[in-house]
Amino acid sequence: MLKHWTGRSRLLLTLLAVLLVASVGSAPLRTASTTVGTELTLTATQSTVGVALGGNAVVAVAVSGPGSLLGPVNLSVTGAPSASVVTILPNPVPAGLPAVISVLTSGSTPVGTHFLKITATNGASTTTVTVKLVVTLPTGFTMTLAPPLRTVVDGETTSFTLNINRGLLAGPIGLTLSGVPQYATATVSPSLSILGNTATITIRTATNVVPGTYLITVAGKSLLSSATASAYLVVLPQTYPNFPVSGDPDRELAPGAPEAAIDMEITNPFDAAMTVSNIGVTIEGTDTSSQPGGCAVDNFEILAYGGPATLVVPPNSTRTLSQLGVARADWPAIRMLNTSANQDMCKGVDVDLRLNAKGAGA
Structure with a gap:
């Protein structure tokens, strides 16, 4: 195990298709x-x-x-x-x-x-x-x-x-x-x-x-x-090109250290408000995981997003989770586990994260 370990995280931009559907007006016909x-x-x-x-x-x-x-x-x-x-x-x-x-x-x-x-x-x-x-x-x-x-x-x-x-x-x-x-x-x-x-x-x-x-x-x-x-x-329903989601962990990782939370940043490039749901993070891999004895992804754990099920991002704007009123304790997060194996291979490793979100009309 490491006494002094520092690392950095790298995340991959996740782009998901958006379905913009919103209105409280005249309802479609019902089955007769x-x-x-x-x-x-x-x-x-x-x-x-x-x-x-x-x-x-x-x-x-x-x-x-x-x-x-x-x-x-x-x-x-x-x-x-x-x-x-x-x-x-x-x-x-x-x-x-x-x-x-x-x-x-x-x-x-x-x-x-x-x-x-x-x-x-x-x-x-x-x-x-x-x-x-x-x-x-x-x-x-x-x-x-x-x-x-x-x-x-x-x-x-x-x-x-x-x-x-x-x-x-x-x-x-x-x-x-x-x-x-x-x-x-x-x-x-x-x-x-x-x-x-x-x-x-x-x-x-x-x-x-x-x-x-x-x-x-x-x-x-x-x-x-x-x-x-x-x-x-x-x-x-209209379908749109992918919308960007990004963010960085707010601290370095070390075995057994507190988790690094991610204040996800969501961009709504459309002309109508967008409701965002299914917020989460997954680990895609590490840059040394293919090497013998490399730092495998099972050294890390994702803590799920715990905020409101849906968030609304105004049209043509970018908002972070904190700007949308979500407390840090509810942001998705990553932490490094303190295992019994030698974790020297994890020094300076890049962890590839995938940020997920689904957008729909507000």
């Missing part, structure tokens, strides 16, 4: 109908959908299965009324994403109640869910939104095309939008009161929009009649 099969679960966001002749009915479905190895799932639909066109986007359905069932009606589609049987198949596993479709007569004009599904990543912009079948209507139609996520903005071009037959609905999402599935609905109203058109917007 669920069927659980032997190995698959099929859910629909609406148990009943309505559409006027010439309009387009849409319903979103999602498929999940046990574990995390669910592959693409094929969807099919039966029970749609005659003189209608069924579209499934996307099909097959990638794991973790929803699909939209679109039923475009025509003037010859039978009015009344129909039952859409949606079937999900993955190998030998099959399950179904039923959604009621109510077809009614139009009150004057009809509208559709195309495409029935748009998928964006937080911070991106997308658009839908509104098509109007005016019939005998010649006057202006006033438009209103609903279902747009909070922290997203929606605009209508040429305007919210149109005389033509088409308009563009543009939706710009922000990085703090809650990821999920949203039913975007455009309501049109003229002097004597009204109509609606809907489509789905799927918002995926």
Whole structure:
């Protein structure tokens, strides 16, 4: 054992991907109908959908299965009324994403109640869910939104095309939008009161929009009649490049001496506040551990971080644990064990540390 031992520590910068997801605004749609099969679960966001002749009915479905190895799932639909066109986007359905069932009606589609049987198949596993479709007569004009599904990543912009079948209507139609996520903005071009037959609905999402599935609905109203058109917007979480974490032990190490604590420094390079969790340190190795009789990593021990489970780093800023209010006693730390073996090989050794942290939207 050493009576007088001094050492220094070297740490490796740890970079972890960040998932920035934050908002307290309009919630994504919740499941309205669920069927659980032997190995698959099929859910629909609406148990009943309505559409006027010439309009387009849409319903979103999602498929999940046990574990995390669910592959693409094929969807099919039966029970749609005659003189209608069924579209499934996307099909097959990638794991973790929803699909939209679109039923475009025509003037010859039978009015009344129909039952859409949606079937999900993955190998030998099959399950179904039923959604009621109510077809009614139009009150004057009809509208559709195309495409029935748009998928964006937080911070991106997308658009839908509104098509109007005016019939005998010649006057202006006033438009209103609903279902747009909070922290997203929606605009209508040429305007919210149109005389033509088409308009563009543009939706710009922000990085703090809650990821999920949203039913975007455009309501049109003229002097004597009204109509609606809907489509789905799927918002995926934004992923960012790695963010830097750094720090140095605050004292030299010696066998049996007090631990060296690490006041970790976390940089948030993003434009929104970042919640940091899973803070920790691991030993990657020593610079002599490959030599015969070298200073192996089992001469050292890591003391876990003991502060708050989550910390918030302001946007475009760097904060240390101490600046975030974490006491030194709760910082992650490293100490050298006082073993019965000869530890002369540990004199002046570099210990490579890996600092860990996970970032998400505040």
